[in-house]
Amino acid sequence: MIISRKIELDYGHTLPNSFSFCNQLHGHRGIVVATVEGKIIDREGDPQEGMVMDFKFLNDIMMKHVHDVLDHGFAVWKNDHEDLAFITKRNKRVVITDEPPTAECLAKWAFNQIIPHLPENVILKNLRWYETPNNWADYEGE
Known part of the structure; x- marks a missing residue:
């Protein structure tokens, strides 16, 4: 079973x-969609019975490790010395990237932020990073 959760920042x-x-220095209203896969929990009486994982738990992971790290912050490339x-x-929320902070780079960053915090039986299949409503990047891991 595959489920997805969306956050905005x-x-x-x-x-x-x-x-x-x-x-130029500029901003975006980003949308991040994490798609996970796992078996439906069938342990009778389990609060997550019938789910891959509770959407709230996926939301909590995304908010803590993506939103709260970058929302109203700035992504800057480590080789962009002047802007860095x-x-x-100037800013308290800064993500310093190993490559230019494109949608592709940020999709990969967010994927790697989420993956260590998922339950053992849940796999992050895809991370979609919308830079604008019409432009996005998908990352499926390496």
Whole structure:
């Protein structure tokens, strides 16, 4: 069985090597959808009986390890020295990325934030990161 949970967050970033407006400091209303797979719990009397996992638990993981880390914060590339110095001086919520903080990079980051906190019997199949309503990246792990 496969289930998905969606959260939303506001974040900023810049892509210094981009030829478009994305090389400017700017923000997005991001949407993050985590899709997990597992067997339906069939232990009689279990509070999660009939579920892969309670949506609330998946939401709690996503909120703590993605939303609360980046919401109203900034994703900045470690090699973007000028912006990195400015942003880390100015902001408390900063995610420093190993590659430019594209939707692809942030999908991978969020996937890796969530995966260690899932129950043993639940697998993160896909992380979809919407940068805008019309643009998104899917990451399925390595």
